Amino acid sequence: MSTRNNEDRFGSFESDAAPAASTTQTQTNPLEFATPTDMVELPSKGKFYPEGHVLHNAESVELRYMTAKDEDILVNRSLIKKGVVLDRLLQSVLVNKKINIEDLLIGDKNAMLVSARITGYGADYATRVPCPSCGTVSDHVFDLEEALEASNASQGDTTFAEQTERGTFLITLPKTGVSVEVRPLTGKDEKAILKTNTMRQKNKMPELGLTDQMKMYIVSVNGEEDGAVISNLVDNMPAIDSRHLRTSYSEAIPSVDLAQHFECPECTYEQEMEVPFTSEFFWPKR
Numbered sequence: 001m002s003t004r005n006n007e008d009r010f011g012s013f014e015s016d017a018a019p020a021a022s023t024t025q026t027q028t029n030p031l032e033f034a035t036p037t038d039m040v041e042l043p044s045k046g047k048f049y050p051e052g053h054v055l056h057n058a059e060s061v062e063l064r065y066m067t068a069k070d071e072d073i074l075v076n077r078s079l080i081k082k083g084v085v086l087d088r089l090l091q092s093v094l095v096n097k098k099i100n101i102e103d104l105l106i107g108d109k110n111a112m113l114v115s116a117r118i119t120g121y122g123a124d125y126a127t128r129v130p131c132p133s134c135g136t137v138s139d140h141v142f143d144l145e146e147a148l149e150a151s152n153a154s155q156g157d158t159t160f161a162e163q164t165e166r167g168t169f170l171i172t173l174p175k176t177g178v179s180v181e182v183r184p185l186t187g188k189d190e191k192a193i194l195k196t197n198t199m200r201q202k203n204k205m206p207e208l209g210l211t212d213q214m215k216m217y218i219v220s221v222n223g224e225e226d227g228a229v230i231s232n233l234v235d236n237m238p239a240i241d242s243r244h245l246r247t248s249y250s251e252a253i254p255s256v257d258l259a260q261h262f263e264c265p266e267c268t269y270e271q272e273m274e275v276p277f278t279s280e281f282f283w284p285k286r
Contacts, residue, residue, distance in 0.1 A: 037064050037095060040115040041148075043107040043254035048167035048184050054098045055108075062095040063112060066120035074282050083194050086113060087187065089282070102188040107255035109187050114144050114256060117282060127280045129262065133269035142260055142275045150257040160244070161252035168219055171248045173241040178233065180245060181219040184253045189216055210246065211235060217249065 039060045046058035055061070070092050079085040087101045090109070093116050101109070117125070123145040130137045161169040161182075168183045193216075197207045214234050219225060221233050237245075262273035 035065050035067060036119075037062050038115060038119055040112055043111055043256060044105050044184070045254070047163075048105060048254070049103075050167065053103070054096065055103075061099065061108075061112065063115055063119070064093045064095055066093060066116055070120075083191075083198070086282075087191075089113075089116065102186065102191065104187045105184045105254065106186065106190055107184065107253065109190075110256040110258070111148065114148055118144050118148075120282070121284050125275065125281060126284065127276060127278055129273065129276060131264035131267060131269055132271065132273075134264060134267040136264060136266040138265050140262060144275070146260065147256055147258055147275060159251070160248040163252075169249070169252050171245055171252075173237065174244050175238045175241045178237075178241070179222050180233070181221075181223075182217050182245075182249050183219050185217055192216075210242075214242075214245065 040063050041060050042055070042058065046055050049055045049058075066089075070089060073079060073088050073092060074085060076085065076088075079088055090101050090104075090112055091097075094112075104112075123143060125142040125144055126139065127142070128137050129140050161171050163169055164181070168181050171180050171182060172178070173180060193208060193213070200207055211234050215227075215231055218230050218234065221229050234242075258275040259272040260275060261270070263270045
């Protein structure tokens with residue numbers, strides 16, 4: 001991230017002009033200043049937004065540092081209840097107000113959220129996490145700068161996915177030989193998943209599964225975009241094809257690498273663990 005300060009945005013505050021010959025001098029507020037901003041690299045590099053979109057081929061976006069006023073958003077009960085608090089926060093700190101949060105690819109959106117958290121409260125994210133092996137809950141510190149650096153260094157693995165001109169990927173399934181076209185999910189898709197899962201929880205139904213999510217990001221099957229054809233493939237494809245599709249999709253889609261090393265202090269169990277987005281992410285204890 002590259003920081004822009006007040007002098008960068010408005011030029012030097014020094015002036016060569018002679019002082020006015022007047023006993024009345026303009027009083028300026030010594031505390032008045034412009035909030036700094038950062039340029040945040042997009043994991044997608046803007047390659048997956050259609051021509052004419054404000055982020056088409058844009059490699060980065062400018063974010064304003066969080067302020068005390070933005071913290072009002074984070075504690076707004078109405079926004080929290082509606083599940084839109086993070087969207088409102090991004091709307092507030094994005095310098096370019098033409099960007100629609102729902103249009104953002106999830107990977108780009110996560111990069112912006114991580115960056116906003118770093119500039120707001122620092123890169124060290126201290127939280128409590130349960131051990132997947134013994135269940136012991138312990139304190140752990142995640143390095144958010146490491147997450148952004150890892151994401152910027154990786155452009156996505158397209159070994160098993162061929163990128164198309166319209167911002168999608170073609171993945172050939174190993175068992176059936178079917179060609180599946182997939183797309184990156186957006187903030188709008190994320191919102192729909194959250195809404196559906198909330199409704200399912202109220203009705204005591206299970207949340208959306210892997211097959212439900214695959215049906216969302218699959219665009220076509222052997223060039224056929226009919227929803228019934230897509231559903232039939234997802235529900236009946238061999239497990240080896242399903243795993244290949246999910247793995248190839250995850251590796252190809254630009255995203256923030258949120259996986260970091262974790263070791264349990266109780267049983268010494270080790271694994272890669274994703275940074276949890278708990279309430280402490282944007283509201284640390286200190």
